[in-house]
Amino acid sequence: MIHSLFLINTSGDLFLEKHWKSVISRSVCDYFFEAREKAVEPDNVPPVIPTPHHYLITIYREKIFFVSVIQTEVPPLFVIEFLHRVAETFQDYFGECSETTIKDNVVIVYELLEEMLDNGFPLATESNILKELIRPPTILRSMVNTITGSSNVGETLPTGQLSSIPWRRAGVKYTNNEAYFDVVEEIDAILDKSGTTVFAEIQGVIDACVKLSGMPDLTLSFMNPRLLDDVSFHPCVRYKRWESERVISFIPPDGNFQLMSYHISAQNLVAIPIYVKQNISFFETGSSGRLDITVGPKQTMGKTVECLVVTIHMPKVVLSANLNATQGTYNYDPVTKILLWDIGKLNPQKLPNLKGSLSLLSGAPKPEENPSLNIDLKIQQLAISGLKVNRLDMYGEKYKPFKGVKYVTKAGKFQVRT
Amino acid sequence: MTTMQRLLQLPANAVNMVKSVQGGSQGQEEALSPVLTPDSGPQNWYNAVQPEELRHLRSGGTGGGGEGSEDRPGLEEGLTSLQSQPLRHDDLKEMLDSNKDSLKLEAMKRIVAMIARGKNASDLFPAVVKNVACKNIEVKKLVYVYLVRYAEEQQDLALLSISTFQRGLKDPNQLIRASALRVLSSIRVTIIVPIMMLAIKEAASDMSPYVRKTAAHAIPKLHSLDPDQKDQLIEVIEKLLADKTTLVAGSVVMAFEEVCPDRIDLIHKNYRKLCNLLIDVEEWGQVVIINMLTRYARTQFLNPNINESLLEENSEKAFYASDDEEEEDKKDEVAPLAKRKPYVMDPDHRLLLRNTKPLLQSRNAAVVMAVAQLYFHLAPKAEVGIIAKALVRLMRSHSEVQYVVLQNVATMSIKRRGMFEPYLKSFYIRSTDPTQIKILKLEVLTNLANETNISTILREFQTYIKSMDKDFVAASIQAIGRCATNIGEVRDTCLNGLVQLLSNRDELVVAESVVVIKKLLQMQPEQHSDIIKHMAKLIDNIQVPMARASILWLIGEYCEHVPKIAPDVLRNMAKTFTNEEDIVKLQIINLAAKLYLTNSKQTKLLTQYVLNLAKYDQNYDIRDRARFIRQLIVPTDKSGALSKYAKKLFLALKPAPVLESTFKDRDHFQLGSLSHLLNAKAGGYQELPDWPESAPDPSVRNVEIPDWSKCTSRKDRKEKKAEKPFYSDSDGESGPTESADSESDSGSGSESASASDESGSGSESGEETESEEEEEDEEEEKKKKRKKHLDKTKAKKPVEESTESEQSSGSEERKRGRKAVKNQKSASESESESESSESGDESEDESEEESESDTDIRKKKTPVSKQPPKQSKKESKKETQEMSLLDLDDFEPAPASAPVTPVNFMSSSLVSDLEGLSLTDTILAPTTITPSGSIKMYELLHRITGEGLAVEYCFSRQPFSPDPNMVAVQIQFTNNTNSETKNLHIEEPRLQCGMRIREFAEIDVLSAGESVTVVMGIDFCDSTQAANFQLCTHTRKFFASIQPPVGELMTPVFLTENDFKKEQGKLMGMNEISEKLTLGEKCVNEHVIVERVTATANLSRVPCGSDKECSTPPPPPAPVYRFAGKTVSSGCLVLVTVSTKEGGRAQLTVNCEKMLIGTMLVKDIMQALSQ
Secondary structure, rough: OOOEEEEOOOOOOOOEEEEEOOOOOOOHHHHHHHHHHHHHHHHHOEEEEOOOOOOOEEEOOOOOOEEEOOOOOHHHHHHHHHHHHHHHHHHHHHHHOOHHHHHHHHHHHHHHHHHHEOOOOOOOOOOOHHHHEEEEOOOOHHHHHHHOOOOOOOOOOHHHHHHHOOOOOOOOOOOOEEEEEEEEEEEEEEEEEOEEEEEEEEEEEEEEEEOOOOOOOOEEOOHHHHHHHEEOOOEEEOOOHHHHHHEEEEOEEEEEEEEEEEEOOOOOOOOOOEEEEEEEEEEOOOEEEEEEEEEOOOOOOOEEEEEEEEEEEOOEEEEEEEEOOOOOOOEOOOOEEEEEEEEEEEOOOOOEEEEEEEEEOOOOOOOOOOOOOOEEEHHHHHHOHHHHHHHEEEEOOOOOOEEEEEEEEEEEEEEOOO | HHHHHHHHHHHHHHHHHHHHHHHHHHHHHHHHEEEEEEOOOHHHHHOOOOOHHHHHHHHHHOOOOOOHHHHHHHHHHHOOOOOOOHHHHHHHHHHHOOOHHHHHHHHHHHHHHHHHOOOHHHHHHHHHHHHHOOOOOOHHHHHHHHHHHHOOOOHHHHHHHHHHHHHHHOOOHHHHHHHHHHHHHOOOOHHHHHEEEEEHHHHHHHHHHHHHHHHHHHHHHHHOOHHHHHHHHHHHHHHHHOOOOOOHHHHHHHHHHHHHOOOOOOOOHHHHHHHHHHHOOHHHHHHHHHHHHHHHHHHHHHOOOOOHHHHHHHHHHHHHHHHHHHHHHHHHHHHHHOOOOOOOOHHHHHHHHHHHHHHHEOHHHHHHHHHHHHHHOOOOOHHHHHHHHHHHOOOOOOOOHHHHHHHHHHHHHHHHHHHHHHHHHHHHHOOOOOOOHHHHHHHHHHHHHHOHHHHHHHHHHHHHHHHOHHHHOOOHHHHHHHHHEEEEEEEHHHHHHHHHHOOOOHHHHHHHHHHHHHHHHHOOOOOOOHHHHHHHHOOOOOOHHHHHHHHHHHHOOOOOOOOOOOOOOOHHHHHHHHHHHHHHHHHHHHHHHHHHOHHHHHHHHHHHHHHHHHOOOOHHHHHHHHHHHHHHHHHOOOHHHHHHHHHHOOOOOOOOOOOOOEEEEEEEEHOOHHHHHHHOOOOOOOEEEEEEOOOHHHHHHHOOOOOHHOOHHHHHHHHHHOOOOOOOOOOOOOOOOHHHHHHHHHHHHHHHHHHHHHOOOOOOOOOOOEEEOHHHHHOOHHHHHHHHHHHHHHHHHHHOOOOOOOHHHHHHHHHHHHHHHHHOOOOOHHHHHOOOOOOOOOOHHHHHOOOHHHHHHHHHHHOOOOOOOOOOHHHHHHHHHHHHHHHHHHOOOOOOOOOOOOOOOHHHHHHHHHHHOOOOOOOOOOOOOOOOOHHHHHEEEEEOOOOHHHEEEEEEEEOOOOOOOEEEEEEEEEEEEOOOOOEEEEEEEEOOOOEEEEEEOOEEEEEOOOOOEEEEEOOOOOOOOEEEEEEEEOOOOEEEEOOOHHHHHHEEEOOOHHHHHHHHHHOHHHHEEEEEEEEOEEEEOOOHHHHHHHHHOEEEEEOOOOOOHHHHHOOEEEEEEEEEEOOOOOOOOEEEEEEEOOOEEEEEEEEEEHHHHHHHHHHHHHHHHOO
């Protein structure tokens, strides 16, 4: 399936190659470079590029292009999903997935790639198995390794691959048994000029950090499971139980993982936590414009809106911005044409306002379009959909674990059209 | 052993070579390295005099860690690659030759880093290959990495390592065996093909499933190395396909797809097993298996939509003919079951659809896509809809995933527009989307456009036109054009909008608009001559060639509408002719020719001039065109017969272009495939076959009992234990080994057994018990086993009960209630009871029940799944019966096993309740109060009008599991005639907009005097509009109509009192309807009120929480009753409050977003309470 993998950075350097079958010359990447050139933005590189003898399937992540070479028919999503899994594994191992970390850990990267694919077909992609095979680097261990000459490769052979629960290794032991669940909801919305909602929905995930000894069998239930319109689960969750009882029953992987993601449809009215009053206008003459933005709280359920950031992609003709913010700081980058206003905490008593003038390239016609506003925000201790975890029960083990649930609401793709 | 000698000599040679070169290049290197490596020390790597230990320590110390120092050698490589080869690897060789593992490891790490950068390290081969037997695991692994990379280039030397792997293949540790096979098969050296073949064959029958999996992985490797081995490899694949473990399944199907995808016959016997294992296979395997099964199903089953497609063609005869054919196929198998449930769809087909459905919830986008394409290609039209939600979910994922999914959605939305219509807004475009995503979303939006939603879509498009992304704007304009051509109503609006765009400042926008307007005008040119005039004026300003060409074509084509302007335009164009683009030049020639024909007086000279210019053009197309046109239009003596017809040729009425999606007809490629994405056949693509005319023999999928369960050793079984399917329900497939496992598992009370019991929500446990029983049947020591078995079931029961009671006290209560009715049956018993419901009465005694079902099964001697010990013809009937029993569970909520009369309806509903618990996915609302009064039956067809066929229906209040948005309607047919009634089914539903019907499966035969009950689902869209349809028998059609009382449009919801109040708070104002009433005489106590309300509407009582009014010992004077539910179709909450006051007065409050429903509900409840 996957023949070879090339990692290429944004400046076009090919810094890692791995072949699972016969070696394919890296000249095949020329087709990629061609497409990259044509696409202008890295986002616009087509994920699948046909070449005379191969097909290139590419993902762009963390400023790295993962270019895989395949020769025969294969579902493209299969490859794309796998490449993302590779990137996630790197992130898991090295804290971040960047060119530097990959170069610094090239041997581990190579060992990982070797284990993840066999003859181009995915072999071990569960992080739990991989971590048994190849231990992630820590500062202490690498110190010890250099002195004693021991290695990152696990001494014991992993048994996870053999078990029917490949995501959990046997014999886990913790002194403090804890299970934390973060319910993170993101509001995807498009608001139009007048502030009415064109489209809004909630996407949620439950991230878990489970550090429990032995083989615990957990059951998580919600107060209002019917809210959930569409769900997808980590493989550990039992579908049948969910279908019949609307509870999430699972034997958790060890450590951090995403238990489920869910979707609350646009049919339910989505509470929009803030409103934006904006007025951006460009004058016909004098090559200037005016900008006036006010943000205020709308439906916040009594919680404070934090980390409020407004991002505006200005038209190309906007040269600079001379603005005055009553709260927070603003920054206009004349190269990327991005105006970023970092407000911070939203104070309902004194609404933050950004006001001032924009200067345009002289002589240029006034831009036709008004830029849209992208909003970022965070509300702690609140799941905007009203989803509530009812209880978490543990079976199969004797001890009493510590359980915690946290709710956060964030803005997802939250856009205000002007 | 010449190779060995060569190997041993090589290092020595290398050293000699090094010595000879060293002197020369040393200085050069010293000079270069400091420049590129700012950190100290690295040049010392090359200093051979340095003591080894010291060097090693330095390497560790400077980088702060082993990893830190790794990229330095790489820099060195880059630098020294210019220099002589042997020298630069000298120290590496030395390190590899040393005794210290740490040095070897360091060297290997540097070599691997070289490989990763694509540097050539092949000359180190001899030095590396020696370490293949190294004790250090990491060294060994890195040597493997190296070996696999370079073995192809150094075949002879690679042979040296083979013996190590051969030894590894015999290792007692399964992981070592597996890894040895993996590396051995990865070495692409043709000489070892026989060794590989042998190793694969051996590993394929290894006890360890992990080794077998590795063997499956090795098959495609060997096949690509030597295709001649195909036949032998197919044998191995066949063997591995029979494997029962999830670990192997994915890998072997992969091998199958690579080696022999056309050998569909190998799948038959394993089809059901693969379907059942699917959910437990790892995600990558799932994708491969699902894709393969899609192809398989296309060859083996009939098109589920065949009726529809034939009906569309309106050829009734064919419809009935095919129907008969199908029935004939089925008849002999299903005969004993005909009364209960006739299958139109092959049960195996259904099995596949059912078992893949939960995978739509997978986190892996590839799996979701695979299921989606399976449903798209295989499922009946009515069921395809479920994939839309999952696909829309994927759009939240990475942009690459979005890209692929949108491509597929675009194709699907052409064929099945209705599927994605509810999700229209999810395809709205954000300014931050990448352009390629924007354009695909636009495509989908355009495909979804119809008369009802076009105004919203056009409004969206209007915002898109203002975007900064010009490519996207152009695409938007094209999309508007397509909407305008497809939907006549908005054509003028679109045209006006586009004309306004002509004054846009951006030239690209104008140009694109011109092109689109041209296409639109072609549909009705007469009405729009002013637009043509306007465009003629634009030609001076527009520079984009395509737009200029379009305008010229328009003027030429409709020159009679603009007789004054046209010659003037030609005059202007003649001036600029030489500077125009080719495409414009061609259109100028065309314009000239057309004008010459219509208005030769004014344009004769101009045309001559243009043709002369064109005669000397650089482009030969233009020269040709000019020559051709001159001959055709300018009358000369020599001019041929054609010139008479010149006018007809040029001014013929041209058909308007049809603007079609580029995704049209892409669905002949299997969706989700690479070929579909590229719209071109990729190498190795397997065509998706067309449905067969008639179904091939389904019995090929029946399986004999696998012999290996008997002959394998006990030890083997023990190893199996580990791979017991974790989540997949064992129904339909409970292989002997599995049940053997569960036996020992539950015997020892291990956790995994109880876990799996739980997971199947009880349904499993019953079946497992049953399969265990079969197993015992087969075993020789019957008595002993049975005793053990009894013990076990006894032991199992408390466990189950305890877990369940822990889960929710509500369900416990409910269970208790049920127990009272069902004579204290445990859940598992009722399970087996419903399984064998035909066979006999319920028995009270546990052991009696046990033995009964035992004997029952022995009588049948057929396992639930499909493994009759010896398949004989006699048994085949019963076998199919068993199968269908299983198939009932998911998609047919209340199988209505026995004819039900209205009198004993309550108990029957309880039975189906129980079945609901075990077999279906019903959701149990903990405090649903089943109304004690019997459910009201409505008449659908009177005995007399129905010519002896009486049909009654009721709202069973069961969740309709195939589609939770539907109301389950239980229909009872009674045949009062003296003859059989055949082919009872529904036709021609005439429904209000948005309403949907899920018909019950056709009833083949209803013999005289019998009655049968079926369940159908209707989505009333939360309205009380009647659903009209025709009820057909083999002879007659009856008009029927089902109108739901408002109370049946909801399902109970469990809310706590606090939740209730919270929700009520949200539904104030317009959404609240309050009425005062006087309670009827009988409504004296709580019980009656609750009963009346729940009988009227399908709501559940909200329990009194800690509120004062209920908890205080003396009941308060004014108790409040709360009920909650939600509408079935849209899930709007319905909250009902009845607060009683003194003197039999009461206040009724209904809170519901749907005011209409609220009003009607108030009326109904008032009536019920005041009686």
